[in-house]
Every structure is written in C-alpha cells, then in structure tokens.
Amino acid sequence: MKFGVIGAGQMGGGIAQVAAQSGFDVVVHDQKQEFLDRGRGVIEGSLGKLHEKGKLTDPPEAVLGRMQFTTSLQDFADCDLVVEAIVENEAIKKELFRQLGEIVKPEGILASNTSSIPITALATASGRPTQFIGMHFMNPVPLMQLVEVIRGYQTSDDTARFVNETAEKMGKTPLSCNDYPGFVSNRILMPMLNEAIQCVMEGVAEPEAIDGIMKMGMNHPMGPLTLADFIGLDTCLAIMEVLHQGLGDDKYRPSPLLRKMVQAGLLGRKSGEGFYKYN
Ligand code: CAA
Ligand code: NAD
Numbered sequence: 020m021k022f023g024v025i026g027a028g029q030m031g032g033g034i035a036q037v038a039a040q041s042g043f044d045v046v047v048h049d050q051k052q053e054f055l056d057r058g059r060g061v062i063e064g065s066l067g068k069l070h071e072k073g074k075l076t077d078p079p080e081a082v083l084g085r086m087q088f089t090t091s092l093q094d095f096a097d098c099d100l101v102v103e104a105i106v107e108n109e110a111i112k113k114e115l116f117r118q119l120g121e122i123v124k125p126e127g128i129l130a131s132n133t134s135s136i137p138i139t140a141l142a143t144a145s146g147r148p149t150q151f152i153g154m155h156f157m158n159p160v161p162l163m164q165l166v167e168v169i170r171g172y173q174t175s176d177d178t179a180r181f182v183n184e185t186a187e188k189m190g191k192t193p194l195s196c197n198d199y200p201g202f203v204s205n206r207i208l209m210p211m212l213n214e215a216i217q218c219v220m221e222g223v224a225e226p227e228a229i230d231g232i233m234k235m236g237m238n239h240p241m242g243p244l245t246l247a248d249f250i251g252l253d254t255c256l257a258i259m260e261v262l263h264q265g266l267g268d269d270k271y272r273p274s275p276l277l278r279k280m281v282q283a284g285l286l287g288r289k290s291g292e293g294f295y296k297y298n
Contacts (some may be wrong), residue, residue, distance in 0.1 A: 020043045020185075022045045022098065022101075023098035027058025027059070029158060029251075030160060031102075036082070036160070039086050041188050044087075045087070048092060052090060066083070092122055095123055098123055100129075101119060107135070113140070114144075116131075120147055125147075128178055128181060133153065138174075148172070150175065150178050153202065155168070157204070166193045166194075168194065169202050201262045212255055213277065215230075215242075217274045217276070219244070219294070226244045230245050248287030252286050256278060259273035
C-alpha cells in the first residue's frame with residue numbers, strides 16, 4: 020500500500036509517521052523543503068521517544084526508510100490513499116483536491132483530515148466524490164486512539180470500508196459520523212475551548228485557574244486553554260468560523276479575544292506564544 024500525506028505540519032507529520040510505523044510506504048509533501056525538514060525532525064524525535072519506551076516494532080531508521088519527502092505533487096500519482104493535512108482553509112483545500120483529482124491514479128482514494136470543513140464540498144472539488152472521505156486523526160496522532168471517519172454525501176461503501184480497515188491497520192479505532200459542520204468532535208469540543216477564551220476576556224479567572232479548574236475538576240488531561248494552544252489558535256478560529264457560518268447560530272460566535280490573538284500572530288505552541296509562552 021502506498022500512503023500519501025499532504026502537509027508536514029503537526030498533523031500531517033504524525034499521520035505519516037504512524038502510517039510508516041504500520042508498514043506502509045509513505046510519501047509526504049509540503050510546499051517548501053524547509054517545512055519538510057522541520058516535519059522530518061519532529062518525526063525523528065517522536066520515533067526516538069517511542070523506541071526508548073519499547074513501543075516500536077521496527078527501529079526508527081527502518082520506519083524512516085519507508086518515508087519519502089517531496090515538494091512535487093506528481094509523486095502522488097501511484098498512491099492508493101492520500102490524506103490531506105494542510106491549513107484549515109476551504110479555498111486552499113479545494114484547489115489542492117482539484118489538482119490531486121487529476122494526478123492520483125483513478126482507483127486511488129482521497130481523504131481530508133479537516134477539523135470542520137464540509138467533506139462533501141471538498142469531494143466535489145476533487146472530481147471523485149464516491150472515492151472521497153473525511154479521515155480525522157486526533158492530535159498528537161502517535162498517542163491518540165481515535166480516527167473520526169466522516170462520510171460525504173456521495174462517499175461509497177467501498178471507500179468507507181477501505182478507510183476503516185486502514186485506520187485499524189494503523190492501530191487506531193475508527194468511529195463514523197455524517198457530514199455536518201464540525202462533525203462530532205469539534206462540534207462539541209470547540210465551543211468549550213471558545214467559552215474558556217471568553218472567560219479570559221471577561222476576566223472571570225486567570226488562564227492557569229481556568230485550566231486548573233477543568234483539569235482537576237473534570238479530570239480533563241489538559242485544560243482548555245492549554246489544549247487551544249496545542250491545537251493552534253488559527254485552527255481553533257477557523258473551526259469556530261465554520262460552526263458559526265454552517266450552523267447559523269450565534270452561540271458559535273468566535274470569541275473576539277481569539278480573533279485578536281490570531282491577528283496578533285499569537286497562535287499558541289507553534290508560534291511560541293498563545294495563552295502561555297513556549298520555548
Ligand atoms: N510522540 C511520541 N511521544 C510523545 C508525543 C509524540 N507525538 N507527544 C507526547 N509524547 C510523550 C511525552 O513526551 C511523554 O513522554 P515522557 O513520559 O517520556 O515524558 C509521554 O508521551 C506522555 O506525555 P505527558 O507526560 O505529557 O503525559 P500525558 O499523560 O499528559 O499525555 C497527552 C499526553 C496524550 C497529549 C494528554 O495530555 C492528552 O490526552 N491531552 C489532550 C489531547 C487532546 O484532547 N487531543 C485532541 C485535540 S482536538 C483534535 O485533535 C481535533 C481537532 O480537529 C482540533
Ligand atoms: P500546521 O500549521 O501544523 O501544518 C500545516 C502544514 O501544511 C504546514 O507545514 C504548511 O506548510 C502546509 N501547507 C499549507 N498549505 C499547503 C499547500 N497548499 N500544499 C501543501 N502543504 C501546505 O497545521 P495542523 O495543525 O497540522 O493542521 C492541519 C490540518 O489538520 C487542518 O485542516 C486542521 O484543521 C486539521 N487538524 C488539526 C488538529 C490539531 O490539533 N492541530 C487536529 C485534527 C485535525
């Protein structure tokens with residue numbers, strides 16, 4: 020099986036790593052060599068940790084040996100499955116899928132790791148709507164069990180079966196849902212994170228207190244502001260915009276503080292600062 024991943028950021032890198040750990044031949048694309056180098060460095064770090072803990076079947080070099088890094092989309096022509104994990108922007112994703120629909124062999128399946136953008140709209144842009152699906156991994160991919168599988172309006176049963184089986188081969192548990200804004204995961208998670216940001220804006224409590232209350236009080240592994248920083252505040256804002264527009268209810272209005280922080284370039288962990296500072 021040849022497994023393609025577009026985007027070598029935190030999600031694309033994690034998906035590519037777990038696919039290679041599972042024995043697939045993997046090709047990873049990003050726009051610039053420096054983004055590929057950064058992604059490869061993160062993958063090496065993660066494989067090193069898993070190896071130290073005895074959680075890898077093969078040595079890290081063998082896993083990396085199954086991975087090819089490229090800036091050319093033509094290298095995806097013979098992929099059986101391509102998972103897209105680029106920026107959460109509908110227009111940019113649609114243009115990429117238009118190109119992939121022309122490049123990838125006719126029997127290849129295309130999938131998006133989008134957090135919230137309509138799968139059916141991306142499927143139409145790809146020109147192969149029956150062979151298109153949402154394959155939504157959770158962050159950090161090497162540690163999280165779930166893959167949310169989202170069927171578009173025209174996704175075929177064969178496509179859904181193939182993607183569920185592939186997720187299982189990757190050691191994950193696929194759970195299915197239909198194509199509505201934010202699917203299940205982010206329809207429920209993101210309004211909670213947005214409300215925590217609103218609490219900061221209104222001065223209800225300091226970030227550390229908000230996170231502590233949710234961690235210790237609700238047994239969440241991370242507080243909501245730590246989690247928002249971890250996901251990326253740009254991605255959180257993009258998801259809230261999709262929920263607000265797609266469901267047409269002001270209860271999904273993005274917090275003005277979230278909007279302002281993204282405008283200021285404070286994107287969380289990936290930019291070095293969000294609700295907290297990072298090295
Ligand atoms: N690869 C390998 N090892 C990793 C790793 C990675 N990518 N990330 C973390 N680790 C390691 C850590 O370094 C740590 O190792 P040591 O024990 O040697 O220090 C170990 O895993 C455990 O990490 P922590 O000590 O931080 O322990 P933890 O129990 O807090 O687990 C966690 C980490 C699993 C990330 C946990 O904090 C958690 O579940 N957080 C919430 C994550 C979550 O909600 N994810 C979903 C986000 S929403 C989403 O993904 C959808 C969307 O569309 C936005
Ligand atoms: P990121 O910013 O870490 O990485 C995105 C990568 O895509 C970058 O390396 C960027 O250079 C690359 N890229 C952007 N446009 C591109 C293009 N046209 N062609 C090729 N590469 C391009 O973002 P991320 O957090 O990995 O998120 C990626 C996707 O996964 C988004 O759709 C996001 O909503 C989704 N997602 C994110 C999380 C999360 O917790 N961050 C969880 C699940 C799903």
